[in-house]
Amino acid sequence: MKNNKRVMTLPGMAVLFFCAIVPLFIMLAYSFQSDSGTGFTLENYSRFFTKTFYLTLTLRTIVNSLLVTVISLLLSYPLAYIMAKHLKGLKNIVMVLLIIPFFTNQLVRVYSWLIFLQDGGVFERLMNTLGLVDGTMGLLYTRAAVIIGLIHAFFPYMVITIYMALERLDNSLLEASSCLGASKTTTFFRVVLPMSMPGVITGIMIVFVPCLGTFVEPRILGGVNGTVIGTVIEDQFFEIYGWNFGAAIAFILLAMVLVSMAAINRLGRRYEG
Amino acid sequence: MKCKKLLVGALALSMVLSMAACGSSSGEKDAKDGEKTKLYVVNWKDYGSDDADFIAAFEEEYNCEIVNTYMSSEEELLTKLRTSKEGDIDVCLPNCTILPAAINEGLLEQVDTSKLTNFDSMFERFKTQKECFKDDKMYAVPFVWGSTAIAYNTEVIKEAPKSMSALFDKAYAGKIAFRDDYNDAVMSAAIVLGQDPNNPSDLDAIKAKLIEQKALNKTYWKTGDEFSKLFAGKQIDLGLMWSGQAAAMKKDNQPISFVVPEDGAIGWVDNWAIPSGSQNKDLAYAFIDWMISKDFQYNWASKGGPAPVNQAAAEAIDPEYAASAGMDEASLNRLYFMEYRTDEVKNTWNELWTEVKAE
Numbered sequence: 001m002k003n004n005k006r007v008m009t010l011p012g013m014a015v016l017f018f019c020a021i022v023p024l025f026i027m028l029a030y031s032f033q034s035d036s037g038t039g040f041t042l043e044n045y046s047r048f049f050t051k052t053f054y055l056t057l058t059l060r061t062i063v064n065s066l067l068v069t070v071i072s073l074l075l076s077y078p079l080a081y082i083m084a085k086h087l088k089g090l091k092n093i094v095m096v097l098l099i100i101p102f103f104t105n106q107l108v109r110v111y112s113w114l115i116f117l118q119d120g121g122v123f124e125r126l127m128n129t130l131g132l133v134d135g136t137m138g139l140l141y142t143r144a145a146v147i148i149g150l151i152h153a154f155f156p157y158m159v160i161t162i163y164m165a166l167e168r169l170d171n172s173l174l175e176a177s178s179c180l181g182a183s184k185t186t187t188f189f190r191v192v193l194p195m196s197m198p199g200v201i202t203g204i205m206i207v208f209v210p211c212l213g214t215f216v217e218p219r220i221l222g223g224v225n226g227t228v229i230g231t232v233i234e235d236q237f238f239e240i241y242g243w244n245f246g247a248a249i250a251f252i253l254l255a256m257v258l259v260s261m262a263a264i265n266r267l268g269r270r271y272e273g
Numbered sequence: 274m275k276c277k278k279l280l281v282g283a284l285a286l287s288m289v290l291s292m293a294a295c296g297s298s299s300g301e302k303d304a305k306d307g308e309k310t311k312l313y314v315v316n317w318k319d320y321g322s323d324d325a326d327f328i329a330a331f332e333e334e335y336n337c338e339i340v341n342t343y344m345s346s347e348e349e350l351l352t353k354l355r356t357s358k359e360g361d362i363d364v365c366l367p368n369c370t371i372l373p374a375a376i377n378e379g380l381l382e383q384v385d386t387s388k389l390t391n392f393d394s395m396f397e398r399f400k401t402q403k404e405c406f407k408d409d410k411m412y413a414v415p416f417v418w419g420s421t422a423i424a425y426n427t428e429v430i431k432e433a434p435k436s437m438s439a440l441f442d443k444a445y446a447g448k449i450a451f452r453d454d455y456n457d458a459v460m461s462a463a464i465v466l467g468q469d470p471n472n473p474s475d476l477d478a479i480k481a482k483l484i485e486q487k488a489l490n491k492t493y494w495k496t497g498d499e500f501s502k503l504f505a506g507k508q509i510d511l512g513l514m515w516s517g518q519a520a521a522m523k524k525d526n527q528p529i530s531f532v533v534p535e536d537g538a539i540g541w542v543d544n545w546a547i548p549s550g551s552q553n554k555d556l557a558y559a560f561i562d563w564m565i566s567k568d569f570q571y572n573w574a575s576k577g578g579p580a581p582v583n584q585a586a587a588e589a590i591d592p593e594y595a596a597s598a599g600m601d602e603a604s605l606n607r608l609y610f611m612e613y614r615t616d617e618v619k620n621t622w623n624e625l626w627t628e629v630k631a632e
Contacts, residue, residue, distance in 0.1 A: 035616055051624070053631035060631075118508065141492045219453075220499075223492030227630035235627065239455065240619045241348050 031247035044248035054232070054249070061228040062256075064218070065211035067147055072155035072207050073200065080159050080199075081192075084166035098156040106153070110220050113149045114140065117221070141223025149217040154210065158203035165199025166192070201268040208264075209257050229253060310337045312556050315350060315365040318343045321417075321573040322366070322564060335559055347371045354380040359550025363557045368543045369404040372413055373613040375546070381412045382547040388558040389414065391565045391583065398605065399582040404613055405544060413544035414561050417570075417579040420599045420608050421457055422538030424514035426504065428528045436536045437464045440513055441482065446489045450503050450512035453493035455619075455626035457513060458483055460539045460609065470539065470609040476625055483629045493630075504529065517579055520598035524577060530597055533604035540608030543579075574600065 034041040048054050083091045101109060116122050117140040127133040139145055169192065177187040215230030222228075229249065236246030309332075316322045323341045332338055344350040344366075351371045353362070355378070367375055375381050384405075386392045392400070392414070399415035406412070423434050429448075440449060440461060452458065460470040462479040473479055491509050494500045497518040503509045505527060519531035545561045547554060563569055570581035571589050580600035581587050587600065595601045614622075 035620070051628075053628045057627075057631045114502075118506065120506075219495065224451075224487050224490050224630070227627070231630075232627055235455075235623060240616075240623045242616075242620060242623070245620075 027247045028251060030243050031251050033244045035242070035244055044245045045252070047245065048249060048252060054229075057227060057232060058229045058253075058256075061212055061230065064143070064146065064150070064228065065208050068150045068154060068211050069204055069208045071147070072151055072158045073204065075151070076155055076158040076162055076203065077200070080162035080166055083159075083163050084169070085171075095160075098159055101152070101156065106216060109153065110149060110217055113145070113152065113221060117145050117148070140221065141225065143222065143225060145221040146218045146226055149221045150211055150214060153214075153217060154207040157206045161203040161206060162196060162199040165196040165202075169195050198268060201264055205261060205264055208260065212253055212257060310553055310556060311340050312337055312553055312560060313340050313342070313361060313363045314560070315342050315344055315353060315362050317366065320366075321569075321578055324573075327563075327569065331560065331563060335556060337553075337556055339560075351375060354548055357548070360552040362548045363551045363553045364560055365546055365548060366416065366543055367413065367546055368541060369402070369611060370613055372404045372544060372546070373407075376407045376412045380548060382549050382551060382554070384411045384414055384547065385558075386411060386414075388555075389562045389565070391562050391567070394567060394585050395565065395582050396584050396587070396602075396605065399542070402542060402544070402610075404542075413546040414565060415582045416543045416545050416564055417574075418540060418542045418582060418605070418608075418610075419579040420516045420533055420538050420540045420604065421452070421513060422516065422531065422533045422599060422604075423511055424500075424504075424519040424522075424529055424531045425511035426507075426509075426528055427530045429510045433530065433532045434511065434534055436534045437461050437538060438536075439511060439534070441465055441486045441489070443489060445510055447491055448510040449490050450492060450494050450500055450509045451486065451490050452513045453495045453630075455623040456611065456614075457539060458626050458629070459622045460611070461513060462486070464537050464539075464609065470537075471612045476621070480625050480629060483626070484632050487629060487632065501527075516599040517577070520594075521577055523597055531599045533599045533607050535607065537607045537609050538599075540605075540610040542582075542610055580605070 031044055032040050032042070034043060079094075083094055087094065118124075119136050119138065119140065121140070123139070124133070124137050127137065128135070173191055173195075174187060177191050178184075182190065213230050213233075215228060215234045218226040218228045219231055220226070233246050233249050233253075236242040236249065314322065321327070323343075328339050328341075344353065347368055347370055350365060350367055351374060354365065354375055395415065399418070402413075402415050404413075405415065423437070423439060425434060425439075439445065440451060459473060459476075459479055462482045463470040463473040466475070466478055466482060468474050468479070491503065494503065494512070497515065500512060500514060500518065501522055504512075504522065514531065516531055519529055522529045523531075545564060547557045547561075551557055565583055567583050567585040567589070570583040570586035574581045574586060575590055575594070580595075580598070581590075587595065587602070590600065592601065596604075
């Protein structure tokens with residue numbers, strides 16, 4: 001029986017091995033290779049850390065990703081809570097609305113934002129009509145536009161993971177809390193929030209990590225200010241065939257991701273058991 | 274990381290396929306009399322030479338079959354030339370940025386221009402295109418050329434800009450779209466600063482100029498479509514643009530005009546070459562000869578293709594159209610054609626451009 005189970009994991013493991021692990025190691029090998037093609041070198045890594053602008057770009061990318069994650073969290077939590085605890089049939093409709101953007105191509109979504117945010121675009125006209133803003137907003141091709149585009153792309157993941165955690169939360173626990181005399185706020189902070197933490201932490205990871213690697217939204221919505229570390233990697237691969245250096249940057253980014261995941265995990269462990 | 278994986282896969286697949294294709298063809302060629310000779314051509318997709326009407330006419334005339342394979346980048350072509358077996362490719366289309374590497378590595382046959390009846394009708398400029406030569410021997414034949422210069426909105430800007438410095442002019446602040454490309458960026462700044470665009474002497478000055486320019490842009494554009502949307506939406510008044518795209522936009526009735534300014538702009542040339550070991554050299558010559566003929570070049574260019582190298586074809590094109598597409602001889606003589614760059618130069622320029630964008 002035990003052997004049988006092991007056999008059944010083989011196809012899946014094989015796919016993982018050949019499609020994820022092997023290419024990763026090929027890229028790792030590239031990152032330690034010199035462009036002139038002679039043996040092992042650390043020059044790709046040292047190049048990254050000796051040029052200040054690569055670090056500036058990395059820092060900018062991290063700050064962007066943090067902003068996106070925090071704002072997504074603030075938007076998602078109330079929505080997920082209401083979906084899980086207060087909406088009955090309606091929550092399916094909200095879920096469909098959340099998922100629909102995934103059916104559209106990423107570029108289509110980005111271009112919709114472009115049209116929506118541009119000078120004289122839908123958003124500006126709406127704001128002018130409402131009298132909230134007078135004249136041109138100049139929102140497109142700024143960092144704000146990039147953040148908006150990224151939040152739209154990633155916050156549904158956050159809503160779904162938090163929703164699933166809250167859905168599992170037994171309502172009788174909430175009733176027990178209120179029977180024991182806890183106010184609604186106390187119940188929320190002492191029961192609901194801690195118990196939904198695993199969902200929140202998964203959500204943070206699922207938004208923060210892919211955000212670090214994006215390059216389409218920043219480039220199209222950010223204009224001259226939209227360069228992030230993902231763009232640099234893209235340029236290395238497509239523009240100058242600098243696979244060695246591109247791979248090195250990708251691995252530096254991966255290392256940062258692993259470190260931040262470990263940190264977030266540690267945070268999460270406090271809420272377990 | 275994903276792209277790398279795909280590329281490796283695609284490369285392996287294309288090698289397997291090309292070997293399979295080659296194995297069967299060489300066997301059958303000798304075996305059956307009825308089998309037509311196959312001419313293996315590597316080119317860009319939808320780039321004139323794979324036009325259905327042309328292929329039909331050529332196959333009829335020479336009783337042969339054209340087998341097209343496509344490249345997605347110049348570097349890919351170079352890899353193909355390095356890894357393919359003799360006879361896998363009969364004709365290919367390298368541009369000047371990879372040509373010297375291919376010639377130096379002995380990947381290309383020397384070209385005998387006496388076998389090309391249309392060679393003499395080429396612009397003098399292209400008969401002596403320096404990347405095509407090594408030790409005074411010719412290895413490739415120029416096919417088409419184009420330019421990257423200034424396109425502007427004729428409703429807003431009444432007089433054609435006379436200098437590349439229009440792209441660096443505060444008068445157009447917020448209304449400029451510059452290109453997100455390290456090569457175009459460095460070359461245009463060099464032109465404005467009076468340096469040699471192909472061998473700039475002062476990269477620091479270029480960097481400073483580009484950083485100064487950054488503040489004037491609406492945005493950087495990468496695909497022609499992005500530029501076209503910005504232009505149609507009246508978000509920009511002028512920008513660094515390709516001649517071909519500007520011509521296509523003019524055909525769509527946009528109020529656009531293209532100009533190669535007096536201080537020059539950036540040019541590029543695509544060339545035909547015969548890889549070493551080609552089994553069908555005579556047919557390959559016939560193909561190249563057809564490609565640079567007046568008829569072919571005129572038809573393609575007037576349909577919105579790039580500019581012809583054939584002088585008679587160029588002269589037959591409506592002068593107004595030619596001028597607005599930057600195809601006229603005056604524009605041609607003002608261009609700095611993109612040269613071959615070593616990896617080191619590419620890296621330095623790309624890093625400079627990244628620094629400008631990070632600023």
